[in-house]
Amino acid sequence: MILQYHHVSTETPSITSIAPALFEEHMDYLANQGFEVWPLGRLVAAVRAGESLPPHVVAITFDDAYVSIYDTAFPILKRHGFPFTIFVATEYIDTNPDQYLSWNQLREMKAAGATIANHSHTHTHLLRRNAGESPDDWRRRIKADIEHAQTLIEQHLGDATKLIAYPYGEYDDDVIGIIDEMGFTGFGQQSGAVGPTSRFEVLPRFPMGGPYSAFEPLKTKVATRPMPIRTVTTSPLVGDNLRPVLTLDLLRTDLRQDQLVCYGPGGGRIEVKQVSPSRFTAQAGNDIPVGRSRYNCTMPDESGARFYWFSQLWIRKEPDGSWYPEP
Incomplete structure (x- = not known):
C-alpha cells in the first residue's frame, strides 16, 4: 500500500499537514514493525507482474514538493534508509525557497534514493476545460503541461520515471485516457491498497494529512489489503444523479x-x-x-x-x- 503526505510541519494548512513528531512516529512504527519500504516504481512493477508481495510492504510519497520534505522529512527518512517518491509540480521549483524545493535539493534527495516524479507543470485541475476550449484544445493543453513537467525533470535530474500523481487527486475518463496514451501510471488520493485488479491509471494512496494522519488509524491502514473485486471503472464525475x-x-x-x-x-x-x-x-x-x-x-x-x-x-x-x- 502507498502513503501520501504533503507538508511535514505545524505551520502549514492543517488539512494537508502532519506534525514533524507525528511523521517521525509513523516512520518509527514502520521500522519497528518490520515493514519493507519499497521504491514506488518497484511496488508498481511487482503488482503489474502479478508477483506475490511480502505481507507488510509500503511505499512513501509526497505531493507538491514543499520545502518541509527536505528540511524535516528527509533526515528522518535517511535515518531509516527508507526510499520515497516526490511528485513535483515543476512550475513551483526554485520560485519560493521558503515554501518549495529547489532543483539542487531534489538532486540531493534523488542521489540519496528518492524518486522524483510528475505532478504536472502548473498543478492545474486536469479535468477542467477553459472557457471556449474545444475538447481537442483541452487535450493538447493537458498533454503539453504534463510533457513540460517531464522534460524539466529529465533536464535537471537526468531521467524521469513514468509515474504521475493527479493534482488534487482529480481525474475523469478523459484524463485517464490521456495518461494511458502517454504511458504513465497514475495515482489518486482515494484510499485503499494496491492490487492486481487496481486501475494502473488511478492507483489508490492513503492520504496522511490533517485528521487522516492520526497514529492509531495508521496501524489499520498499513495492514490493509486490496478489496478482491473486479476492476472498477466507474467515472467519478457526478451528473444528475447526486446519490451515485x-x-x-x-x-x-x-x-x-x-x-x-x-x-x-x-x-x-x-x-x-x-x-x-x-x-x-x-x-x-x-x-x-x-x-x-x-x-x-x-x-x-x-x-x-x-x-x-x-x-x-x-x-x-x-x-x-x-x-x-x-x-
Missing part, C-alpha cells in the same frame, strides 16, 4: 460478505445491498456535497486481523454547472 451507486463485484464468495460496510461523505455508514451472490451496491442516502467526496468500503479478511479496503472518488460541480473553488 457504486457496484462491487467480488471475485470470491467465501469472504466475510456479511461484514462488508461502506461509508459516505462525512464518515457515516451508507446502504449496502447484495444483488447477487458476488455483487453488492452501495449508495448514500443523501446527496453528495459539491466538491470532492468518497465512498470508502471495508471488509475483514479471513483472519479477521486485517481489512480489505476500496475507495471511490466522486466529483460534483456547483448546481449551476460551474466548478467549485478550492478551500
Whole structure:
C-alpha cells in the first residue's frame, strides 16, 4: 500500500499537514514493525507482474514538493534508509525557497534514493476545460503541461520515471485516457491498497494529512489489503444523479460478505445491498456535497486481523454547472 503526505510541519494548512513528531512516529512504527519500504516504481512493477508481495510492504510519497520534505522529512527518512517518491509540480521549483524545493535539493534527495516524479507543470485541475476550449484544445493543453513537467525533470535530474500523481487527486475518463496514451501510471488520493485488479491509471494512496494522519488509524491502514473485486471503472464525475451507486463485484464468495460496510461523505455508514451472490451496491442516502467526496468500503479478511479496503472518488460541480473553488 502507498502513503501520501504533503507538508511535514505545524505551520502549514492543517488539512494537508502532519506534525514533524507525528511523521517521525509513523516512520518509527514502520521500522519497528518490520515493514519493507519499497521504491514506488518497484511496488508498481511487482503488482503489474502479478508477483506475490511480502505481507507488510509500503511505499512513501509526497505531493507538491514543499520545502518541509527536505528540511524535516528527509533526515528522518535517511535515518531509516527508507526510499520515497516526490511528485513535483515543476512550475513551483526554485520560485519560493521558503515554501518549495529547489532543483539542487531534489538532486540531493534523488542521489540519496528518492524518486522524483510528475505532478504536472502548473498543478492545474486536469479535468477542467477553459472557457471556449474545444475538447481537442483541452487535450493538447493537458498533454503539453504534463510533457513540460517531464522534460524539466529529465533536464535537471537526468531521467524521469513514468509515474504521475493527479493534482488534487482529480481525474475523469478523459484524463485517464490521456495518461494511458502517454504511458504513465497514475495515482489518486482515494484510499485503499494496491492490487492486481487496481486501475494502473488511478492507483489508490492513503492520504496522511490533517485528521487522516492520526497514529492509531495508521496501524489499520498499513495492514490493509486490496478489496478482491473486479476492476472498477466507474467515472467519478457526478451528473444528475447526486446519490451515485457504486457496484462491487467480488471475485470470491467465501469472504466475510456479511461484514462488508461502506461509508459516505462525512464518515457515516451508507446502504449496502447484495444483488447477487458476488455483487453488492452501495449508495448514500443523501446527496453528495459539491466538491470532492468518497465512498470508502471495508471488509475483514479471513483472519479477521486485517481489512480489505476500496475507495471511490466522486466529483460534483456547483448546481449551476460551474466548478467549485478550492478551500
